[in-house]
Amino acid sequence: MAIIKIFGIVAGSFFIFGLIGIMSGWFDRKLTARIQWRVGPPWWQNFADFIKLTGKETVIPEGANQFLFLAAPVAGIVATVVTGAILISGSFFYPLKWDLIIIIYLLMIPSISIVIAGASSGNVLASVGAGRELKLFLSYELPFILALLVPVVKFGTTEVAEIVKLQHIYRINLGYLSGFIAFFVGIIAFMGKIGYVPFDVSEAETELAAGTIVEYSGLSLALFKLMKWILLSVGISFFVIYFMGGFSNPVVGILKYILVLILIVLIKNTNPRLRIDQILKFSWGWLTMFGLFAIVLAALGC
Amino acid sequence: MKKVIVPIGPYHPLFEEPEYFALYCDGERVVDVEWIAGYNHRGIEKISESKHWDQITFLVERICGICSTSHPIAYCNAVEDLAKVEIPERAKYIRCIIGELERIHSHLLWVGLAGHFLGYNTVFMWAWKYREPILDIMEMITGNRNHYAMMKIGGVRRDIDDAYIPIIRKILEDLKPKLNMLTNAVLDDPVLAARLKGVGVLTDKDIKEFGALGPVARASGLDIDVRRDSPHAAYDLVEWKVITQNEGDVFARAVVRLLECFESMKIIEQCLDNLKGKKGEISIDVRNIPPGEGIGHYEAPRGECFHYVRSDGTGSPLRHKIRAPSFNNIPTFKASCIGETISDVTIILAGVDPCYCCTERAIVAYDVNTQKKILDGSDFIRLSQEKTRKIEKEIGVAPSRWEEKNWERDN
Numbered sequence: 237m238a239i240i241k242i243f244g245i246v247a248g249s250f251f252i253f254g255l256i257g258i259m260s261g262w263f264d265r266k267l268t269a270r271i272q273w274r275v276g277p278p279w280w281q282n283f284a285d286f287i288k289l290t291g292k293e294t295v296i297p298e299g300a301n302q303f304l305f306l307a308a309p310v311a312g313i314v315a316t317v318v319t320g321a322i323l324i325s326g327s328f329f330y331p332l333k334w335d336l337i338i339i340i341y342l343l344m345i346p347s348i349s350i351v352i353a354g355a356s357s358g359n360v361l362a363s364v365g366a367g368r369e370l371k372l373f374l375s376y377e378l379p380f381i382l383a384l385l386v387p388v389v390k391f392g393t394t395e396v397a398e399i400v401k402l403q404h405i406y407r408i409n410l411g412y413l414s415g416f417i418a419f420f421v422g423i424i425a426f427m428g429k430i431g432y433v434p435f436d437v438s439e440a441e442t443e444l445a446a447g448t449i450v451e452y453s454g455l456s457l458a459l460f461k462l463m464k465w466i467l468l469s470v471g472i473s474f475f476v477i478y479f480m481g482g483f484s485n486p487v488v489g490i491l492k493y494i495l496v497l498i499l500i501v502l503i504k505n506t507n508p509r510l511r512i513d514q515i516l517k518f519s520w521g522w523l524t525m526f527g528l529f530a531i532v533l534a535a536l537g538c
Numbered sequence: 539m540k541k542v543i544v545p546i547g548p549y550h551p552l553f554e555e556p557e558y559f560a561l562y563c564d565g566e567r568v569v570d571v572e573w574i575a576g577y578n579h580r581g582i583e584k585i586s587e588s589k590h591w592d593q594i595t596f597l598v599e600r601i602c603g604i605c606s607t608s609h610p611i612a613y614c615n616a617v618e619d620l621a622k623v624e625i626p627e628r629a630k631y632i633r634c635i636i637g638e639l640e641r642i643h644s645h646l647l648w649v650g651l652a653g654h655f656l657g658y659n660t661v662f663m664w665a666w667k668y669r670e671p672i673l674d675i676m677e678m679i680t681g682n683r684n685h686y687a688m689m690k691i692g693g694v695r696r697d698i699d700d701a702y703i704p705i706i707r708k709i710l711e712d713l714k715p716k717l718n719m720l721t722n723a724v725l726d727d728p729v730l731a732a733r734l735k736g737v738g739v740l741t742d743k744d745i746k747e748f749g750a751l752g753p754v755a756r757a758s759g760l761d762i763d764v765r766r767d768s769p770h771a772a773y774d775l776v777e778w779k780v781i782t783q784n785e786g787d788v789f790a791r792a793v794v795r796l797l798e799c800f801e802s803m804k805i806i807e808q809c810l811d812n813l814k815g816k817k818g819e820i821s822i823d824v825r826n827i828p829p830g831e832g833i834g835h836y837e838a839p840r841g842e843c844f845h846y847v848r849s850d851g852t853g854s855p856l857r858h859k860i861r862a863p864s865f866n867n868i869p870t871f872k873a874s875c876i877g878e879t880i881s882d883v884t885i886i887l888a889g890v891d892p893c894y895c896c897t898e899r900a901i902v903a904y905d906v907n908t909q910k911k912i913l914d915g916s917d918f919i920r921l922s923q924e925k926t927r928k929i930e931k932e933i934g935v936a937p938s939r940w941e942e943k944n945w946e947r948d949n
Binding site for chain 1: 542543544545550551552563565566653654655656657658659660661662663664667727729730732733879880881882884
């Protein structure tokens with residue numbers, strides 16, 4: 237029975253986070269359009285894009301490693317969906333003692349899948365993009381983990397459900413100075429994870445013509461898009477749960493989710509793309525420093 | 539050292555036009571750059587030799603969609619130099635107004651595109667929105683948003699009515715605070731500064747060696763501007779100054795372009811003052827073009843646009859030579875791109891505001907040793923057709939009947 241239940245949770249996670257992710261992707265596009273004085277797409281645009289892409293031919297380039305080329309987006313999707321399933325099951329069904337560690341690991345896989353996608357395409361632009369993605373991955377992962385460590389230091393547990401409970405007893409993480417700093421460090425590092433401007437170096441349209449995913453088409457491209465959307469919704473939900481007290485009140489929870497989404501879209505639309513060496517300097521310099529500072533503050537109880 | 543060629547082009551999101559840059563890269567660093575043109579050669583100089591003097595004004599307008607009044611002005615200057623005629627004062631002011639409006643819209647277009655190339659699409663959209671009223675003015679006074687068809691030999695084709703002047707003034711007044719805001723937003727953005735400052739530096743010496751022109755030269759501290767150095771139209775009748783910067787990087791080029799917009803507005807306003815409430819001829823009749831040579835130049839938004847015409851006294855030129863500014867600006871990539879990363883090279887390539895349709899040249903292959911011509915333009919077309927034929931045969935596609943007929947006729 238447990239297996240059926242777990243399967244149900246994973247399938248539920250796929251549909252819930254898939255739908256929320258596609259709608260978040262639309263919200264991002266619409267808000268971006270409004271900021272840029274455009275009209276923007278209707279609400280069903282991303283569904284239409286996805287369905288149309290699935291109907292297109294998937295072209296595998298001659299020089300590509302076929303298995304890795306096709307497996308990369310699937311691996312990415314599986315990782316993000318499982319992350320979502322752990323968030324759901326941790327909150328409602330099976331609380332895991334070490335689920336934060338698992339989530340940190342699982343959230344690395346999409347980046348790695350993008351690296352594999354670029355490297356297996358057999359295209360110069362894609363391999364340059366893969367190299368950049370790898371450097372990007374190295375640069376944002378350190379501050380991201382530091383930011384997630386802050387609540388662990390404060391509450392002394394790596395169980396996400398426990399942290400949510402403690403946030404309700406004391407104060408939400410965002411209410412502490414350390415949590416506040418860690419939240420922003422985490423959000424900026426997360427923008428690197430989903431590859432939004434200013435961290436879209438691996439896809440950099442005007443430099444590498446979509447970079448890592450330049451050779452993808454049809455269903456494989458649709459899966460990559462879906463992976464990005466699910467990653468967006470899972471990531472933001474995780475931030476809401478981890479730093480803002482979760483979804484215990486659904487209406488307030490959705491408002492929190494939209495707030496974080498708006499923050500990300502605003503950062504995305506008010507910055508140009510950074511160069512990869514600048515990102516590395518920024519992440520290992522300012523972001524890491526702020527992350528360490530937040531940990532010290534958390535240890536002091538601020 | 540293993541080198542990888544990263545292709546920028548022939549079709550690439552960075553350029554609106556077909557153009558090929560081979561970046562020889564060692565990792566992210568570009569060690570050499572090669573430029574190949576000729577994807578869209580139209581043979582305008584040759585066509586021009588078969589057209590009447592008056593028709594060529596509209597032909598050269600089609601060279602480029604963005605600096606579409608720079609070429610006619612330069613061409614008219616050349617023919618007027620050849621025919622030794624002085625255009626009426628009112629026509630001079632109108633030429634200035636059209637030229638400067640075009641400069642504002644071209645510079646705003648560049649600012650937007652530069653933002654887009656950096657992934658900063660908000661700047662892209664905002665700059666293009668602010669550019670829109672300028673195009674509205676153009677439509678109002680010339681009838682077209684682009685390709686204004688305002689110039690003719692001996693003056694201009696349309697007068698600017700007194701009724702339009704307050705409207706133009708109002709649109710420009712409304713644009714000023716927006717342009718100010720955009721300028722400040724671009725100049726004060728720390729992230730943009732991090733991306734643009736110290737990138738693609740061209741020294742004074744580089745500029746002179748490559749003969750770069752326009753905002754690119756002025757951003758490196760070279761105080762050159764054809765409008766001031768060789769006055770034509772009404773540029774010596776109004777007050778304005780040449781903007782220069784000393785850094786020579788992409789940021790300085792952006793600053794030069796943005797500040798030039800304000801100078802252009804100043805020029806337009808003074809010209810409007812001189813037009814208002816006055817009557818006068820807007821063109822003189824130029825019936826016969828005598829034999830001889832004429833040179834005309836005009837400071838296009840991208841630099842000096844140069845036209846040379848030679849006449850033998852007949853209805854069309856014997857030779858018409860066009861040299862657009864991008865032809866001088868593009869080779870500076872050899873000095874500014876090498877040693878930079880791919881990310882920077884893309885913005886350096888865009889930083890000179892290259893216009894490839896102005897610059898297109900036909901390709902001719904020479905033997906390196908004997909300097910003998912091996913292939914010319916028609917040979918390349920033949921080779922391309924033969925290859926198409928071969929591919930069609932390979933994949934078993936029957937050539938269409940129309941193509942078949944052409945093929946038989948050509949061979």
